[in-house]
Amino acid sequence: MKKYGNWALVTGASAGIGEAYCFELAKLGYSIVLVARREERMKEIASKLEKQFSVKTLVIPVDITQEDFLEKITAKTKDLEIGILVSNAGFGKGGKFIELDQNKMAEMVKLNCVAPTILVHHFAKEMAKRKCGAIIHLASVVAYQAVPYYAVYSATKAFNLIFGESLWHELKENGIDSLVVSPGSTKSEFRQIAEIPENPHGMEAEEVVKISLKKLGKRSSIATGFINKLPEFFSRILPRRLWIKIVADQSKKNVGLD
Ligand SMILES: NC(=O)c1ccc[n+]([C@@H]2O[C@H](COP(=O)([O-])OP(=O)(O)OC[C@H]3O[C@@H](n4cnc5c(N)ncnc54)[C@H](OP(=O)(O)O)[C@@H]3O)[C@@H](O)[C@H]2O)c1
Structure with a gap:
């Protein structure tokens, strides 16, 4: 992988995919800024990173x-x-839209969309001065189509996808690589927070991170793993209304409404 500097900053570094980015980037020699709410958890991770990778x-x-x-x-x-x-920091909550808590939905939009916009704007300006840098945006397989019963979450992830792909083109002239990463079900704390049952077939977070780092600087966006490439494919070939119905049947079960 191209060397972008000495430091990487990871949001959502205290668990799941963010924690895995900390380890993989430290393995590549990057010093790490860990950002999340749980200080003790991040200190434990930081101590491991310092010991294992100097x-x-x-x-x-x-x-x-x-x-x-x-x-x-x-x-x-x-x-x-x-x-x-x-x-990377983000969370999802599904259910019937009119029954969801308004404050929770607003928090989701702030965390998944507003915070990334502000952070990326700040650090991209700094990277542009040096004409070197990379930005990884976490989207999801739910970003490629409407997902009834995950209306707000899927919309926030579509935001991440469109935002990151736009910047992939726009920031090239500033020497900045931008990559959108769309995982499918991945083992982390995500499903516990979303209050949906664990998926024993979910990918390991390390695998998601390794796949993405190989594509940084080469692609604008990737879905991690073969099965996770299917939503993008079907959203291109199926009539929109039919694909929404197929996805809705699945997501209704996923949130326990069917
Ligand atoms: N896991 C999946 O199946 C999956 C699939 C597709 C996409 N994704 C995306 O991947 C990203 C990472 O998810 P994950 O699976 O790793 O979830 P996770 O295990 O729940 O981790 C989420 C991270 O975000 C941090 N975070 C949450 N709220 C925050 C806040 N208000 N301020 C700062 N940090 C906050 C959490 O730390 P604290 O609680 O310590 O703040 C934690 O470190 C998300 O954007 C998610 O949408 C996940």
Whole structure:
């Protein structure tokens, strides 16, 4: 992989896919800025990274849905050259739209869309000054079509996909590589937080991360694993209304409404 600098900043570094990015990037020699809310958990991860890979770490405990989150991050990173930004923190909640909690949905939009926009804007400007950098955006297989019963979550992930692919083109002239990563079901805390049953066939987070890092600088977006490439394929060949109905039948079961 091309060397983008010495530091990588990972949001959602305390668990799941974000934690796996911390390990894989440290293995490649990057020092890591860990961002999430759970400080103790991040300190444990940071200590392992330092011991196993002899890299530096910086733990920033912050809720990135709060208004002042960027100031809290930049106060601690202003002297670091962040070469890779992994915009990963996110959560999903499904159910019948009119029965979902409004505050929860607003929080989802803030975490999955507003925070990435602000973070990417800040760090892309810094990377552009150096004409070097990389941004990884976490979308999902649900980003490629409407997903009834996950209306807000799938819309936030479609945002991540379109945002990241647009920047892939736009930021090329600034020396910045942008990659959208769309995992399918992946083992992490995601399903526990979404209150849906675990999927024993989910991919390992490490596998998702390894696949994505191989494609950084080469592709605008990837779905991780063969089965996860199917939503994008079907959304191109099937009539839109038919594909929405097929997806709805599945997602209704997934949220326990069928
Ligand atoms: N796992 C899947 O099946 C799957 C599939 C497709 C896409 N994805 C996407 O992959 C990304 C990572 O998900 P995951 O599976 O790794 O989930 P996860 O295990 O639940 O991890 C989510 C991370 O986000 C952090 N986070 C949550 N709310 C936050 C907040 N307000 N401020 C700062 N950090 C916050 C959490 O840390 P704290 O709780 O410590 O703050 C945690 O580190 C998400 O964007 C998700 O949409 C996941």
